[in-house]
Amino acid sequence: MKVLVIGCTGQIGWELVRCLQPLGEVVAVNHRQMDLSRIDSIKATLKNFSPDVIINAAAYTAVDNAETNEVSANAINGYAPGILAAEAKQIGALLIHYSTDYVFDGKKMSPYMENDTFGPINVYGRSKLMGENAIQSVDMDYIILRISWIYSARRDNFLRTVLRLSQERDELRIVDDQVGAPTWARFVAESTVHVIKQSQAERFNDLFESNTYHLAAAGETSWYGFASALVEQARKMSSTSIKVKNITPITSDEYPMSAKRPKNSCLVTKKLENYFDLRMPPWDNILTLCVDEMFSDRKGL
DSSP states (O other): OEEEEESTTSHHHHHHHHHTGGGSEEEEEOTTTOOTTOHHHHHHHHHHHOOSEEEEOOOOOOTTGGGTOHHHHIIIIIIHHHHHHHHHHHHTOEEEEEEEGGGSOSOOSSOBOTTSOOOOOSHHHHHHHHHHHHHHTSOSOEEEEEEOSEEOSSSSOHHHHHHHHHHHOSEEEEEOSOEEOOEEHHHHHHHHHHHHHHHHHHHHTTOOOOEEEEOOOBSOEEHHHHHHHHHHHHHHHOGGGOOOOEEEEEOGGGSOOSSOOOSBOOBOOHHHHHHHTOOOOBHHHHHHHHHHHHHHTTOOO
């Protein structure tokens, strides 16, 4: 099996390249090698490698910048997935694509199911929904995995920002009125490998059906809860390096940003769990694993 990972230097892409090795040949490309804003680049790359599975782990993820760069966000998040789907159909490949909780408006009082009403409240969310629709409009084999609150030991993300600031400041002020399930990028990658194995077996036996699933850790917390748990774990691992004394909960209005964020980013994962026989670990359990690894590898602080 030949698997093409698009966006190999991102949080999920980096983990995918390592988790996928047992499946066969893994080809990894970054933005310079495959520019999702250019149709010719997409077509040339797929023609050159002709993979059995395409994993699109790349996206325009600068949520606030997207508010003033809608053309770029739509090109990469909205139009490119449709081109990938069309090219995947031509070569008979399975397309794995990551979407987001931002396709919902966050006003629901309970976790979102896959078929709940969409209502993105920012450009990023609208561009990702456009990408979902573009893939679904092509008659080919695909799996869309909606994820949220991804973090990792690499790249810029909430976890690394909080760890850095916890060394520099006495107080952190963190939003407490947005809830979700922080999810380690490695867990997403490992779950994706499982999904690919089963999906390829189903395709071989003509049993496969394209579908959309939610993939996130179990439970929920706020950004404040996430930061508090993270600092507590980090203090256990390296008490002398943590300077922060107080973490203060604040509202979204007290931390204004260019793009609005959904207040509720919780996703129901039962559809994925039941179909692929997976179980989502509690968010705080996998956070502990990530932090332990960061400090043991001396990458944390």
